[in-house]
Amino acid sequence: MLERVKKYIRENHMLKTGDLVAAGVSGGADSIAMLHILKQLQTEFGFLLEAVHVHHGIRGEEADRDEKLVRDICREWEIPFRSYHYPVPELSKKWKLGEEETGRLVRKEAFFRERERLGFPEQSSDGEPQFLVALAHNRNDLAETMLHHLARGTGIRGLAGIRPCSGKIIRPVLCLERREIVNYLKEREISYITDSTNLSDEYTRNRIRHHVLPVMEKEINSGAVEHMAETARVLAEAEEYLCKKGCELLEHCTQKKGYLLVESFFREAHIIQEYAVLEAFGRLAGKRKDFTALHVEQVLSLREKTTGRYIQLPRELRAVRVYEGVRLERTDNESVRRIDETAPETLAELLWEIPVPGTLECPFGIFEAKIFPYKNQKIEEKKCTKWFDYDKIKTGPCVRTRRQGDFLVVNREGGRKKLNRIFIDEKIPAELRDQIPVIAVGEEILWIPGGRMNEQYKIASTTGRVLELHYQGGVLT
Structure with missing residues (x-):
């Protein structure tokens, strides 16, 4: 030995x-x-x-x-x-x-x-x-x-x-x-x-x-x-090689304030593109923590979008579709919080993953997530702060707008109601429904910030860990 x-x-x-x-x-x-x-x-x-x-x-x-x-x-x-x-x-x-x-x-x-x-x-x-x-x-x-x-x-x-x-x-x-x-x-x-x-x-x-x-x-x-x-x-050696190739590809994309992914970038093997984007995240944000494969795919998908489309990323990064390609850059808090005039069309296809624990700043506002053990504390009943049974949540919560098939569990018996039906019942004007942020796991809605939450994820006597979500800014405040 x-x-x-x-x-x-x-x-x-x-x-x-x-x-x-x-x-x-x-x-x-x-x-x-x-x-x-x-x-x-x-x-x-x-x-x-x-x-x-x-x-x-x-x-x-x-x-x-x-x-x-x-x-x-x-x-x-x-x-x-x-x-x-x-x-x-x-x-x-x-x-x-x-x-x-x-x-x-x-x-x-x-x-x-x-x-x-x-x-x-x-x-x-x-x-x-x-x-x-x-x-x-x-x-x-x-x-x-x-x-x-x-x-x-x-x-x-x-x-x-x-x-x-x-x-x-x-x-x-x-x-x-x-x-x-x-x-x-x-x-x-x-x-x-x-x-x-x-x-x-x-x-x-x-x-x-x-x-x-x-x-x-x-x-x-x-x-x-x-x-x-x-x-x-063997996988560690493969990872090291792919990181090296991603860095080499990224060197051709450097700009003063970030990176510009031009047409030649997208002609490289898709996996090399992914590693290049991950490397760009790390360099611009100082670390790769909070960035996932979903964020990488969102950036690469902008190539197929129209000029002006953008995605807000963790740690104040943003990817924008520009005439020359896709620009990846740092942004300031003011531009993070701003909803563009084209927001209803732009935001409908986008989503932002909430880091747990951590803070997400996106065009809808600021979402803060915390985790702590449940020991029969008094449950928060504030309009913009909700507690969820974290052990029941199987995938990372995301902020997005409504999609076809979205639903909430509305009672303890497991009864479901379509999100669109809830909007109608609450008399939300049709022209606003595509601008309202929801927190979702797949097609299931955890919470409409400022409004209704999913009954299935409420705190119970069997709860072990609590996910606290706090929301600042947006349509429903």
């Missing part, structure tokens, strides 16, 4: 002499084994090593026990130890995020603070020692991530799963399976703990771990995890 990890580190150029490796150690089998392996390889590779533990303030005495175990092991193995404490339940309520997402953010913050404490710059020059974060993901984690992404819908990037290196993050035991790691610790009589939350089926990843992967390995192929890891490696 040591030789395999050694080879994996070299093949992926993970670290060099003089680097400081901050190993994230929870006390579980994966992280304890990674720490022990790194300690064995430290002299040969010539890097500095320390352990960083994050106490989430969630599991009481159990969390204190985890911290003590990691501290004692580090003392025994003569590894510098640093612990950071965060009140995750309190922060979760304050930030209106789930505890799992909040935990991820505080772990990121802990490593940021540790890098600053040690005086390492955020960016280091080539050849200079750098601050690296080692995480203990293994092949099973990779397989679980692939399956999770596949079930939710994804592209090559998502199927490639967890990478050996991501910026300053390295994953030295990603080449090992979980059973190998557990055997490694047992053979050496090294103690570790099992987080009780890992035994629960409350989280999707745990359900995949406990039920889906074991069936695949037992009844389909015992080497399923190994084969999925190899597939992920």
Whole structure:
């Protein structure tokens, strides 16, 4: 195992002499084994090593026990130890995020603070020692991530799963399976703990771990995890190549304030066009977060539209059909909120996906989405703020205008009513109906902002997570 990890580190150029490796150690089998392996390889590779533990303030005495175990092991193995404490339940309520997402953010913050404490710059020059974060993901984690992404819908990037290196993050035991790691610790009589939350089926990843992967390995192929890891490696190489080709195509489209996709752009293979647009999103917005395959297709579809048509995108980006082609650019808030004179015709074919959690600014106004656990709080009854049972919503909510087939569930028995019938009953003038924004999942309407909401998604005693939608501006205020 040591030789395999050694080879994996070299093949992926993970670290060099003089680097400081901050190993994230929870006390579980994966992280304890990674720490022990790194300690064995430290002299040969010539890097500095320390352990960083994050106490989430969630599991009481159990969390204190985890911290003590990691501290004692580090003392025994003569590894510098640093612990950071965060009140995750309190922060979760304050930030209106789930505890799992909040935990991820505080772990990121802990490593940021540790890098600053040690005086390492955020960016280091080539050849200079750098601050690296080692995480203990293994092949099973990779397989679980692939399956999770596949079930939710994804592209090559998502199927490639967890990478050996991501910026300053390295994953030295990603080449090992979980059973190998557990055997490694047992053979050496090294103690570790099992987080009780890992035994629960409350989280999707745990359900995949406990039920889906074991069936695949037992009844389909015992080497399923190994084969999925190899597939992920091939897909990662394909992703890297397509990104490179997309960047090359985009270089021919650069303008002062954005990118102009001219006719020659659309003669390239469609998948290269997609990667070029994704790269443009990342460069203009600073990150690709909040951008989906739907946004890419909306931009590319503008080629077939008439001059003047436009699509408002997340993070204040906009794509416009101009005479020369499709222009992709940043925009200001005023133009984001403005509805053009041609809006009824233009907006009828467009939609905007609401980032959850996050904020969408589009021609209809501002839509803010938050998620938090339901603990019998008083339900918001404001005209422009509504609460929904988030666990019942299977696809991302979008803002758009009415379409044929749209409906709402109007009572607890599941009775449906066509959206057009609701507009008629509420005496909304016919000339305004194509200008009214609705929040939809497919053909089902969640909410007419300022008006009626879908009964099927109302908060109930069984609700686990709440989706709060708040609306500012638009036709119905």
